[in-house]
Amino acid sequence: MATKDMRKDTPRIPTLPPEDWDNPAREVFAFWGEPDSWRDGSKTNIVMTLAQHPKLATAYNIFGKHLLIDSTLSGRVKELVVIRISWRLKCDYEWHYHVGYCVNLGMSLEEIAAIKDGANAAIWNEADRAVLNAVDEFIDASRLSDSTWNALSAHFDRQQIMDLVFTIGHYVMLSWAVTAFGIQLEDGVDPIGYDLRTASGNSPSARFRPAEVKDWAENQTDDLKRGD
Secondary structure, three states, X not given: OOOOOOXXXXXXXXXXXXXXXXXHHHHHHHOOOOOOXXXXXXXXXXXXXXXOOHHHHHHHHHHHHHHHHHOOOOHHHHHHHHHHHHHHHOOHHHHHHHHHHHHHOOOOHHHHHHHHHHHHOOOOOHHHHHHHHHHHHXXXXXXXXXXXXXXXXXXXXXXXXXXHHHHHHHHXXXXXXXXXXXXXXXXXXXXXXXXXXXXXXXXXXXXOOOOOXXXXXXXXXXXXXXXX
């Protein structure tokens, strides 16, 4: 079962109310290509919260789009970064969604569970281990050791390492924002605990990003209707 109720806290910054949905806010809703979002708003609380500050949200989204879509890193590397950060910083919102993204990429639950042990878990290959060490060194010391730099250089080129460093910083910053603002998981979501069981006792299911599948919105809100 999930280790805690991820929706029990009160948001410090509420989602943007409909009466404030002007064009700059709607541009934030629609940035990621979420169906019908210009008219109806985003189905995600993180977007609807960031829309309280459209200039900031737009700048953030442009940067995030590079890291998410145009980055030189593979999806696996990016998700290793995010779930390690989510676990280290206990960012429930990012953990829930990115576990689903990991499943969608074909990562096993054994691999996802091993994220709590960091680079020390036997399941990782050398490249995975270097990535996880980089995450931990930046969180713990705000520095990257020569040994980890050399390990990364054995598997990634210069641009990939640059993307990796910025990806780590980006998701640490996002985790800070999510927890500071009190952004909650959406109504109807079956939250995934750090034990990789949902609140209703299911195993995590694959999850898709906005516009990745035609029924994206339904995929986000029918968790409680879906079994293993």
